[in-house]
Amino acid sequence: MAASLTNQLVVALSSRALFDFEAENKVFEDGDDSAYMALQLSRLDEIANPGCAFPLVKKLLALNTPEEQRVEVVIVSRNDPVSGLRIFRSAEHHELNLTRGVFTRGSPAYRYLKPLGAKLFLSAHEHDVRAALEAGFPAARVFAQSMTEADKHPNEIRIAFDGDAVLFSDEAERVFKKDGLPAFTAHERSKALQPLPPGPFKPLLDAIHKLQQETAQNSPIRIRTALVTARSAPAHERAIRTLMQWNISIDEAMFLGGLEKGPFLKEFEPDFFFDDQTGHCESATQAGPVGHVISGIANQSE
Template sequence: MPATLDGKLVVAISSRALFDFEQENRVFEQNDDTAYMALQQSLLERPAQPGVAYPLVKKLLAFNQGGEQLVEVVILSRNDPMSGLRVFKSAEHAGLQLERGVFTRGRPAHHYLAPLKANLFLSANEADVREAIQRGFPAARVYPESVQVAETHADEVRIAFDGDAVLFSDEAEQVFQRDGLPAFHAHEHDKAALPLPDGPFRPLLEALHRLQRQSAANPAMKIRTALVTARSAPAHERAIRTLMGWNIEVDEAMFLGGLEKGPFLREFQPDFFFDDQTGHCESGARVGPTGQVHYGVTNR
């Protein structure tokens, strides 16, 4: 019987998101893939340093205990196969149990997300992220320059989500961008009982809750989620009611009314933060791992 990824949390991740290949990437951008391949071959036995998504991947893989394979992390990369060998060697050196990888030597890799049944795609390539979102997959462009803090909360995966254009659609954000804050509040007050349409990251939030249920018998690892949104009262009600309608709970909710998100994220200490707006991502990246969701009216 063939192997299957059914029922698992599947994370597809590029080489640059998992490991720090920024120096090597500069060689690729300044020359061609021949020089890049030569550099990677010369460094084949030198393990790469952790990248921005490394702490998240390490913690998610910790759910695979007692013979249960609940999480699958797959390298999905524009790297060539030879350079991919260094990725696997670096993962082995770090103790990350990665078994699968797809390497496309400069060609787009996003079309492999469907057979992988990916619940999340993390990449430093904006075009791949945009295409993945268009195809219905939760995807974010990682900020390789994100501050990499010392690992905290070793028994908890902490993930923070923006609301509009991330967990929810950009319906309300369109009103705000077009008509301003008073119209936004009026719109959300009038529709408080009507759930917001799905955003691109609802499937990931649902997959995380499924993982939490599957691993309930083994409490060595837990998941803690936070909604970190620029919404404030009265617009908070519709967001909460939407989550209630999905039968999904978040552990923390921050309705910041336009305040800078970075200081609040510093206190929550997420392993990853997802937001659609560049300003919020830049604020988040100054305190921890961050990815931009290229979706909605602010990203057109």
């Protein structure tokens, strides 16, 4: 019988999302892939340091048991197969149980998300992230400069999400961009009982919520989620009612009314935070790993 990833949370990520390959990437971006391959081969025995997504991956994999495989992490990378040798060797050194990988040697990597059934794609390559989002996959461009402390809260997986254009559609954000805050507030007040359409990260939230329920009683690691949004009262009501309609509970909610998100996230200390606006992402790098969700009206001109 063929192997299957059905009923698992499949996380696909590039090599630069998992490990710190920023120095090597400069050679890759110069367009000389043979030089990049030679460099990675020369460093085959040099263990790569953790990258932006390392803390999240390490904790998610800890949810697996000999009896049940709940999470599968797959490297989906524009690197070449030779570079894959160092990636898997580094993963083994860091005690990450990674067994699957796709290496495309410069070709778009997002094409392989569909056969994998990926619920999350993390990459430093903007084109692949945009294409993955357009294809309906939750995807984010990692901020390589984000803080990475895998030992924070070892018994909790902390994931924080922005609301509009991330968990929810950008419907309301379009009103704000076009007509300003008073129109946005009036729009959201009038539609408080009408759930927001789902955004690109709704499938990931569904999968995380399912994992949260499955592991609540029998796992030493708990999952904790947070909604961190620029919304404020009375626009908060529609967001909360939308989550209620989806039968999803969030552990913490921060309605910040436009305040800088970084200081609040620094208190929450997420293993990953997802936001659609670069300003919020840059602020959040002081608190932990960050992924830019390149979707919605805020990213149409970028």
